[in-house]
Amino acid sequence: MSISFEGRVAIVTGAGGGLGRAYALELARRGAKVVVNDLGGSRDGTGHSDAALKVVEEIEAMGGEAMSNGGSVSEYEQMVEMVAKTKERWGGVHVLINNAGILRDKSFTKMDPADFEMVVRVHLIGSAFATKACWDLMREQNYGRILMTASSTGLFGNFGQANYGAAKLGLAGLTKTLYLEGAKNNIKVNTLAPVAATRMTEDIFPEEAFKLFGPENVVPAALFLVSDDAPTNAIVGAGGGAYHGAWVTMNKGVLLPPAERTVEGFAANWEKINDRTGDFAPQSGAEQSQVIIGQLQAAMKG
Structure with a gap:
């Protein structure tokens, strides 16, 4: 079985490096036209760079088609403009991978409220903005594949990441409503919790572990979850070549008299x-x- 993205147009946010770059390159290798979105800032969300342009050059060098976009996911009008430009150039948007994010880690007692708000805005609100900008177009096409990027921190917790964890579990919750609302229009929505060696995690992993968790090991899960035959409402963990499912469960409980x-x-x-x-x-x-x-x-x- 060969999974192809020929004829598909994909947007990947935060695609100037790390996981996003890996997704964009593999989508292009498999025939997709790719919008490489990246604000180009440092991992705390400040600054700018030409990272997206470099990824576009890599895609074009392999014979693919791509365009860069420097819009911020935290600004809805910039996401609307990105989608409009994509439709104007290529006629539609079939795949959206919400990957953009920042880190501002501190224990909750030391965390500035502004740092909590900014992380939630970029990860959760930013993914909602990018998705909303694509949503009606995907409904009109009767086709859409959307991937939310959650985290083990969101699903299970991690000391010093209250802002990040709140945003990431929120994305899993967003998936669970959007998959229901998108079903009649063939829009499938899934959640990925990746573990990867990127600039976001370079000072978290020991050096030897860092080498084992290359972004390329997450790509198979991400691309399957936005493919034609993707499931919907799945939560998948991926890292280091290992893949697993995760679920939000409940028991039957008891009825008290x-x-x-x-x-x-x-x-x-x-x-x-x-x-x-x-x-x-x-x-x-x-x-x-x-x-x-x-x-x-x-x-x-x-």
Whole structure:
């Protein structure tokens, strides 16, 4: 089986280096026309560079088609302009990989509120802005593939990254609504939690581990999740050649009788409430309510 992106137009944000560059290059190798979006700043979001232009040159040198874009994902009108220019040149947008991000790590007690807000704005709001700019066009095309970039920090936590973790789990939540809203128009939305050696992680990994986690090892997962035959609503982890699925799950829980619906009654039943035996991954928020309604109906029947 060969996965091709011939005839597809892809936008990759934050594609001037690291993971974004790796995605852009492989998309181009497989036939996509690629918009290389990159503000070009340092990893804390300040400064500028010509990183996007260099990636475009690499793509053109291999015989592919690409254009650079220096718009900030944190500015909605710049994302709208990027999509408009892409449509004008190539007729549409079929793939969006939301990859742009910054880091401003500190323990929560030392974190300036402005640093919390900026990280959430770039990762979460920026991904929402880029997606919104593409959304109606993808609906008109009856085709869209969107990838959100989450993180193990968002899914599981990490000391010193409250801002980053909040934004990244928010992206997984955004996926879970957009996949429902996009389904009737063949828009598939997935979440990737990558572990990669990039400038964002160069002082986090030990040197030997850094060598093992090249961005190229994340590319297979990312490109599959935006391919024609992609699943939807998946959460996938990738790094160092290892790949895994992750899920947001719930259990059946317990229905407390009226007399036990107290703080003390809840405490007494905590072990049952928190028991993961038989947990499952709901496909929409409505399933939580359905479980509760089912328990109430069963209780009423005696």
